[in-house]
Amino acid sequence: MDRRSDIIRFGIDGWQARFEDGFDADSVARVADALGLVWADAAPGATIYVGYDTRHDARDLALLIAGILASYGLVAKVSDVPCPTPAVSWCCSRDDAAYGAVIVTASELPSEYGGLLVRGFDGGPVSRGFLDNVEQAISAAPTQARGPFEEIDLVGPYLADLASLVDGASIAARRPRVVVDAMCGSGTGHLAGLLSDLGCDVIEIHVEPREDFGGIHPEPRDPWADACEQAVVVHGADMGLLLDGDADRASIVDERGNLLPARVIVPMLLGNLVMSHGAHGRVVTTLTCSACIAREAARLGCETTSVPVGFSRIYRETLDSDVIMGVEEYGGVCVPSHLRERDGLLVCLLAVEMLARSGKTVSTMTEELEAIIGTMSYARRDIRLEPAASQAFRNVLPGLNPGELAGKLPVEVSHADGLRAQFEDDSWVLIRPSRTSSVVRVYAEATDARDRDALLAAACELVRSGF
Numbered sequence: 001m002d003r004r005s006d007i008i009r010f011g012i013d014g015w016q017a018r019f020e021d022g023f024d025a026d027s028v029a030r031v032a033d034a035l036g037l038v039w040a041d042a043a044p045g046a047t048i049y050v051g052y053d054t055r056h057d058a059r060d061l062a063l064l065i066a067g068i069l070a071s072y073g074l075v076a077k078v079s080d081v082p083c084p085t086p087a088v089s090w091c092c093s094r095d096d097a098a099y100g101a102v103i104v105t106a107s108e109l110p111s112e113y114g115g116l117l118v119r120g121f122d123g124g125p126v127s128r129g130f131l132d133n134v135e136q137a138i139s140a141a142p143t144q145a146r147g148p149f150e151e152i153d154l155v156g157p158y159l160a161d162l163a164s165l166v167d168g169a170s171i172a173a174r175r176p177r178v179v180v181d182a183m184c185g186s187g188t189g190h191l192a193g194l195l196s197d198l199g200c201d202v203i204e205i206h207v208e209p210r211e212d213f214g215g216i217h218p219e220p221r222d223p224w225a226d227a228c229e230q231a232v233v234v235h236g237a238d239m240g241l242l243l244d245g246d247a248d249r250a251s252i253v254d255e256r257g258n259l260l261p262a263r264v265i266v267p268m269l270l271g272n273l274v275m276s277h278g279a280h281g282r283v284v285t286t287l288t289c290s291a292c293i294a295r296e297a298a299r300l301g302c303e304t305t306s307v308p309v310g311f312s313r314i315y316r317e318t319l320d321s322d323v324i325m326g327v328e329e330y331g332g333v334c335v336p337s338h339l340r341e342r343d344g345l346l347v348c349l350l351a352v353e354m355l356a357r358s359g360k361t362v363s364t365m366t367e368e369l370e371a372i373i374g375t376m377s378y379a380r381r382d383i384r385l386e387p388a389a390s391q392a393f394r395n396v397l398p399g400l401n402p403g404e405l406a407g408k409l410p411v412e413v414s415h416a417d418g419l420r421a422q423f424e425d426d427s428w429v430l431i432r433p434s435r436t437s438s439v440v441r442v443y444a445e446a447t448d449a450r451d452r453d454a455l456l457a458a459a460c461e462l463v464r465s466g467f
Contacts (some may be wrong), residue, residue, distance in 0.1 A: 008138055010131040011436060012310060014209045016115035019056060023114035026447060028061050029118055029142035032068040032102070033110050034134045039100055040072035042301040046099035047075040051088035053105040053186035053246050055114060056211045058082065065116075069102075070147030079154040082186045084247035086343035087158040089123030094157075100126070105186065105246040108219035111212045117246070124340040125312045141243075153373040159194050162345060165338060166353040167276070172199030179240040180204045180255070180348075183218040187247035191345050195352065199323060203235050218245030220331075220344075222259060229257040239362050241348040241354060249332045250344035252351050252364035262331035263290035263376055264366050267297075269333065269347065270325055271369075272354045274300045279337070281322040284314050287417050288329035288380075288443045291426040295373040308417035309432065311465040315340055329443070376426070378445045383463050390438035393463060397433065402462060405429060406454035429455040431463060 003243045008015055008022075008031060015021040015031060048069050052062035056093075059082070066076035075097070085103050092101045099121050106115030118134075178195055182188040184206045192204040198311045205227055206214060216224045219394060220242035232240040232253050240253030252260045270293070273279040274435065283297045284305045302324070309311040311334075314326035318336040326334040332342040358365055385393065398415055410421040418432030427446035434441060442459045446452040 006140070008135065008398035010135055012312065013119075013125045013131075014115060014117040016109060016113055018112050019114055020112070025057070025061065025064060026142045028104075028114075028116065029064060029068060029249050030138050030140075031134070033139055033145075034137035034141040035065075035100075035102060035118070036069045036072035036074060037137050038130070038134050039069070040074055043099040045073055045075065047077060047097040048097055049088050049092045049095075049101040049154065050076060050078040051083045051085065051101065051103040051105075051150075051186075052079065053085075053103070054184060054209060054211070055104070055111065055245075058104045058114075061114075064333055065102055065104070066149035067146035068143060070149045071143070071145035072147070076147075077154075078151045080151040081155060081244055082107065082188070083155045084158075084186050084190060084243075084338060084345060085117060086248055086345060087155050087190075087338075089119050090158045090339055090343075091123075091154045092121065092374045093123035098259040103246065107246045107248065108217065108244040110217050112262065119341070119430060122340055124282055124315045124318075127254060128312075133459060145179070151379065155190055159345075161338075162349055163194060163198060165346070165456055166198075166349045167357060168198050170356040171352055174359070175199050175201055176238040176352060176355055177203070177235065178352060179228055179231045179235060179237045181206050181220075181225070181231070181240065182243045182247065183216060183220065183224065183245060184208070184210045185218045185243060185245035185247060186211040187243035187345060189196070191241065191243060191348055193246070194345070196348070198352075200352065201371060203237065205231050210378060213245075220244050220249060220251035225251060225253065225259050229253050229259060233257040239351065241351065243344045243348070247344045248342040249330065250347040252348075252362070254366060260362070260366065261290075261378065262327075262329070263292040263378060264369065265295050265331055265347075265351075266290075266325075266327050266333065267295075267369060267373060268354060269350050270302070271300065273324060273335065274302065276353070276357060279324040281324040282320075283324055284317040284326045285316065286310070286327070286329050287414075287420055288430055288432075289327055290376055290378055290445060291428065292319040292373050292376055293327060295426070296369075299373065311342065329359060368432065374447070376445045376447060377449045379443075379452055379456060380459060381442045381456055381459055383440045383442065385440060387438045390433065390440070393440060394433050400462065405462070406451070406458040408455070427451060427455065429459045431459050451460045
């Protein structure tokens with residue numbers, strides 16, 4: 001075996017690696033064997049769901065995993081088609097006999113990567129302790145043990161539930177024209193079919209099965225969103241909808257071909273949940289989310305809780321019943337009443353419902369929202385350091401308390417997740433070392449691009465001179 005694949009280390013919620021660097025059938029079998037051992041020890045005979053996306057050998061690897069899990073006496077149920085990650089999580093959360101799930105996907109990473117996502121009994125993330133136990137149980141060689149499993153429809157019941165969550169009558173009455181771009185990922189065909197059934201006029205792009213994703217990264221942002229933006233204009237569509245590779249995140253394009261930022265999408269969706277669906281409670285965001293989200297939450301009478309970066313932090317908050325939405329900085333959204341995990345298809349459905357009920361264009365709704373809560377300019381820069389310099393900066397970071405940055409005086413400085421300075425006009429800057437590499441990430445948001453860039457430059461200089 002290639003020595004590069006001997007040691008397998010999990011990230012936040014699973015394992016990802018290049019196919020050329022050890023993500024192969026033998027390594028996947030070793031991980032599946034460890035998962036089976038840990039799950040069977042904790043819950044003998046429990047059901048484990050297995051899903052997969054459209055990547056290289058994904059289906060074969062999912063069947064391999066299912067057979068190995070079944071050899072431990074677990075009841076393995078595998079999707080009969082490539083399926084969105086939220087569909088697997090949803091099925092797991094609705095089955096009292098289920099104890100976990102594993103999905104063969106590398107989400108938004110390029111086609112050169114493979115990956116395994118691991119989910120818990122409620123479809124949400126598993127603990128770091130669980131992943132550590134699995135790591136320790138990984139054997140040096142792949143097991144040859146196999147057991148019986150079944151292939152079932154995981155997508156159909158999930159889509160039927162999604163359809164029940166929105167106002168189908170309003171959608172059918174307006175019959176919006178929508179461009180759907182699942183970016184050759186696991187949402188291909190599923191979202192387009194559901195919207196067609198609800199009465200939308202759907203144009204789907206990137207539908208051909210391409211293991212190389214047609215040269216794009218399955219990530220719903222520019223430049224990878226260019227084809228969807230162009231298709232919206234060419235077809236005179238009311239909106240465009242993009243899903244990432246495993247369909248747990250989504251983006252929206254307005255009728256003019258403009259990709260909407262998270263600072264617009266999330267407040268719009270929140271308004272729809274509160275005003276159209278009667279939701280009321282807390283909104284949980286990461287510390288790197290736009291101030292526009294907190295502004296709209298306050299306007300709607302909702303409390304906002306900010307947590308350090310990482311969806312697992314959001315997930316822990318959703319265990320309290322008062323949370324109506326959890327949001328990541330890149331627009332990943334979960335609605336706990338539906339699922340304690342991100343769901344890109346739900347975001348798309350709520351966006352279409354919002355459009356249909358409003359009778360307006362997406363750009364008009366954007367302008368009206370910004371007239372109420374204002375606009376902000378958001379950006380991130382990554383600073384790569386040598387490992388020793390990165391560790392030195394980590395050591396001094398807790399003691400850094402800048403009196404001013406770019407001529408602005410902080411009204412609050414927090415070290416909850418790196419260093420975050422908040423300013424009176426809702427602008428802010430966050431300096432956060434990566435947990436997995438020698439990179440320091442610097443985020444900033446301000447009322448205009450000039451002030452934002454000044455904050456970024458000042459924070460980057462602080463990083464470079466802080467050790």
